[in-house]
Amino acid sequence: MIEDELIKIWQSSSNQERVKFEKSKLMIELQSSLKRLDKWWNYIELSETILAVFGILVCLLLLFKIPFALTKTAIGLIMICAIYLIIKYRSIKKFKPSDLEENYLNYLKKNRKYLQAQKKFLKTYYYWGILPVYPIMLLFNISIWEKIPKNFIVILILINIATIGIGVYGYFLNKKRVKKEINPRISGINELINQLEQ
Secondary structure, eight states: OHHHHHHHHHHHSOHHHHHHHHHHHHHHHHHHHHHHHHHHHHHHHHHHHHHHHHHHHHHHHHHHHOOOHHHHHHHHHHHHHHHHHHHHHHHHGGGOOOSOOSSHHHHHHHHHHHHHHHHHHHHTHIIIIITTHHHHHHHHHHHHTTTSOGGGHHHHHHHHHHHHHHHHHHHHHHHHHIIIIIHHHHHHHHHHHHHHHO
16 A cells, blocks of 8 residues: 555656656665775775785794895885785775765765776785795795605695785786676776766
8 A cells, every 4th residue: 555655656656756866876786895995994804904914923023033135135025015915905095085074976986096096006905916926936935845844845835826826816806896896886886976976
C-alpha cells in the first residue's frame, strides 16, 4: 500500500523534482563510496608504512652486523627506498579534501583531484616499486654470492623469486585497483559535477 502511494507521488512530481531527487541519490551513493575508498586507502597506507618501518629497522640491524661494503651499500639503498615509499604515500594526503568545503561542487572537484593522484600513484608502481628495487636486489646478490655457505644459496634464490613475484603481483594488483576502485569513482564524480554545473 505504501509502495503504491510512493509510486503515485513519484509519477505526479515534476521533472525538476525528479532531477533533484536523482542528484541527491547520486550524492549519497557517491559519498558512501568515497568513504569506503578512503578507509581502504588509509589501510593500504598504514600497512605499507608499517612494513617500510619494519624493513628500515631490519636494515639498520643488518647494516651493523654485515661487514661487507657492497652489501652495506645495498642495504643503505633499500632503506632509502623504504623512506621514499613512506614519503610517496604521505604525499597523496595533501590532495585529500576536508569535509568542510565551501560548497559541494568544490568538494567534488577536490575529491576528483585526490582520486587522480591515487590513480597516478598506483599506475606508476613500476617506477617506484619495481624499478629501484630489482637493481638493489641484484647488487645485494652479487655482494654476498661468494660469501655465503652453499646451503644458503637455495634460500637466497627463493628470496629473489619471492621478491620478483611480489613485485609482479603488486603491479597487477594496482592495475586492478585503478580499474575497479578508482576509475568508477572518478566517473561518478564527473557525472555528478556535470549534473550540478547544468
